Amino acid sequence: MSAVRNIGLCGVGGQGILFLGQLLANAFMRRGLDVRVAEIHGMAQRGGSVLVELRYGTRVHAPASHGDYDILVALEYIEGLRQLHKLKRDGVLILNLDVIRPLAALLGEDVPALSQIYPILKQRVGKLAIGNFTKTATRVASPRATNVFVAGVLLSLGILPISVEDVEGALRVVSPPRFLEVNLRALHAGLAREEVEVR
Known part of the structure; x- marks a missing residue:
């Protein structure tokens, strides 16, 4: 592959956005690709908005794209809607329907139902994967493994x-040993798209 691809990862502090970026970057490097990861803004402490941009390709010069994502991965619903304008038309959106209420209250924002925004998503997004990933990850592994479930x-x-092997190998490097088995369970549940709808 020669084209550079851009992935945006967004959510709030405490969801492991930076870990997800490291996991994907390690997997791309295992495949021999050039990768750049940048935290664009946000506070990684619990509750603050976090945005990470990941670029990969045969050769990547610039560290961040500042939008124009081919893929947007949102670990929190409100953050996904806030960053949607950075996704290319007909791009891929992976949207966790879980809402972190303190964030909504802090921003003073009403939380639109999926039924309200779906017509907009249908016009703008080429492929949409949705579900309450936090709920599913909690059931199959741990709420802390939601990020790895989403990677799956x-x-x-x-x-x-x-490949799956690339991501499993990356997990063995970046995951703390005591969380490895939980993370592998979450990864495979995500691969199986448990309780995930793809449109």
């Missing part, structure tokens, strides 16, 4: 030039 969902779509 992303991998299941067949749009990344990496």
Whole structure:
């Protein structure tokens, strides 16, 4: 592959957005690709908005794209809607329907129902994977493994030039040993798209 691809990862502090970026970057490097990861803004402490941009390709010069994402991965519903304008038309959106209420209250925002925004998503997004990923990750592994569950969902779509083995190998490097088995369970549940709807 020669084209540079851009992935946006968004959510709030405490969801492991930076870990997800490190996991994907390690998997791409295992495939021999050049990767750049940048935290664009936000506070990684619990509750603050976090946005990470990941670029990969045969050769990547610039560290961040500042939008124009081919893929937007949102670990929190409100953050996904806030960053949607950075997704290319007909791009891929992976949207966790879980809402972190303190964030909504802090911003003073009403939380639109999916039924309200779906017509907009249908016009703008080429592929949409949705579900309450936090709820599913909690059931199959741990709420802390939601980020790895989402990595599995992303991998299941067949749009990344990496394999399951690449991601498993990356997990063995970046995951603390005591969380490895839980993370592997979450990854495989995401790969199976448990309680995930793809439109």
